Amino acid sequence: MIKTPYYLIDKAALLKNLEKIAYVRQQSGAKSLLALKCFATWSVFDLMQEYMDGTTSSSLYEVKLGNTKFKGETHAYSVAYSDDEIREVLDHSDKIIFNSIGQLSRFKDISEGKTRGLRVNPQVSTSEFLIADPARPFSRLGEWDPSKIETVISDVSGFMFHNNCENDDFERFDEMLTFIEERFGHLIQQVSWISLGGGIHFTGEDYPIDQFCQRLKAFSEKYDIQVYLEPGEASITKSTTLEVTVLDTLFNGKNLAVVDSSIEAHMLDLLIYRESAKMAPCDGEHEYMICGKSCLAGDIFGEFKFKQTLQVGDRLSFEDAAGYTMVKKNWFNGVKMPSIAIRQLDGSIELVREFDYNDFEQNLS
Ligand SMILES: Cc1ncc(COP(=O)(O)O)c(C=O)c1O
Ligand SMILES: NCCCCNCC[C@H](N)C(=O)O
Numbered sequence: 001m002i003k004t005p006y007y008l009i010d011k012a013a014l015l016k017n018l019e020k021i022a023y024v025r026q027q028s029g030a031k032s033l034l035a036l037k038c039f040a041t042w043s044v045f046d047l048m049q050e051y052m053d054g055t056t057s058s059s060l061y062e063v064k065l066g067n068t069k070f071k072g073e074t075h076a077y078s079v080a081y082s083d084d085e086i087r088e089v090l091d092h093s094d095k096i097i098f099n100s101i102g103q104l105s106r107f108k109d110i111s112e113g114k115t116r117g118l119r120v121n122p123q124v125s126t127s128e129f130l131i132a133d134p135a136r137p138f139s140r141l142g143e144w145d146p147s148k149i150e151t152v153i154s155d156v157s158g159f160m161f162h163n164n165c166e167n168d169d170f171e172r173f174d175e176m177l178t179f180i181e182e183r184f185g186h187l188i189q190q191v192s193w194i195s196l197g198g199g200i201h202f203t204g205e206d207y208p209i210d211q212f213c214q215r216l217k218a219f220s221e222k223y224d225i226q227v228y229l230e231p232g233e234a235s236i237t238k239s240t241t242l243e244v245t246v247l248d249t250l251f252n253g254k255n256l257a258v259v260d261s262s263i264e265a266h267m268l269d270l271l272i273y274r275e276s277a278k279m280a281p282c283d284g285e286h287e288y289m290i291c292g293k294s295c296l297a298g299d300i301f302g303e304f305k306f307k308q309t310l311q312v313g314d315r316l317s318f319e320d321a322a323g324y325t326m327v328k329k330n331w332f333n334g335v336k337m338p339s340i341a342i343r344q345l346d347g348s349i350e351l352v353r354e355f356d357y358n359d360f361e362q363n364l365s
Contacts, residue, residue, distance in 0.1 A: 004245040005261040005338035014239040017203040018051035027213035030227040035198045036062040038232025042069040043352040056230045060085045067092040117158040127165035162197025195228040203234045233323045240322035246314045255288045257310045262292035265332045269324035276302030278319040294333040
């Protein structure tokens with residue numbers, strides 16, 4: 001039995017998303033690049049790269065990882081490149097997307113001959129969270145003025161728009177793409193590729209995937225462009241759990257259980273967005289607040305209902321633990337970092353990574 005805590009990636013569950021991604025490419029022509037910022041656990045790239053077209057990145061290190069571990073195209077994007085990393089970024093990528101006209105101009109000479117793009121901010125988004133809203137007031141994420149963009153159009157062959165955020169509403173996606181066409185259509189006409197970024201939950205159960213494909217195909221044909229998608233969450237949704245063990249129970253007006261993990265260290269996104277972890281089933285009569293073992297008073301995974309009272313040693317499983325978890329895990333409080341295990345397609349479970357005291361020590365100096 002694998003020692004908790006550990007993330008368990010289920011390849012069969014992952015495959016369900018990947019098959020939908022491949023279907024979208026087949027039906028619409030849109031290529032999908034894995035957004036490494038969301039999920040970069042390269043031990044399952046062998047499977048993912050068979051269904052996706054490559055990776056997109058946010059930094060030099062991500063671009064190197066994509067280039068060395070995932071076949072297909074490697075897109076480079078960063079909010080800002082520094083002088084001392086640009087050479088390496090170019091060497092490890094097929095395309096480079098600059099976030100601003102300033103960066104494009106600064107690195108124009110060194111990137112001559114490379115396929116180049118510019119991030120465009122359409123100033124509309126589906127984010128419900130200001131912190132994740134690329135179209136927030138005064139956003140630094142991309143250029144928004146069509147007349148300014150027109151002045152550098154001959155320096156790029158494509159644009160990246162990333163304005164969807166956890167968007168599972170096709171109508172809203174469609175509306176925003178129409179808005180983009182109205183505002184930037186005359187510029188889109190002059191390039192050969194467009195990336196529509198991530199944040200579109202097209203692998204979800206009830207998503208109208210055929211309508212989505214038709215919309216992408218029509219968009220691509222109208223402007224004669226190659227369309228790219230950059231799914232992060234949509235690639236790995238519901239593929240992974242975080243397995244933990246109860247270390248203590250107590251009653252302080254509510255039943256509490258402390259587990260051998262920490263939301264702050266191992267599922268940080270939930271804390272940032274003030275969301276609860278998920279557990280299923282969750283319909284018993286014994287309600288517990290499940291807490292992390294860090295010293296943060298608010299290190300709470302959420303409140304869940306169990307069929308039986310919880311005992312020290314019970315194992316619990318948090319659902320949907322792939323996106324923005326492993327890429328954000330940290331050594332806060334020195335809490336043991338979860339191992340990474342994979343349930344292979346034949347059902348066998350392989351432990352692919354363990355972390356120990358040395359990793360903690362080596363992370364500091
Ligand atoms: C440029 C870009 N592409 C893709 C993504 C992936 O988004 P998601 O994980 O919501 O699909 C993000 C998220 O930050 C992004 O900023
Ligand atoms: N579950 C809470 C919202 C998560 C939002 N994810 C944000 C990442 C995204 N790709 C972005 O910042 O655009």
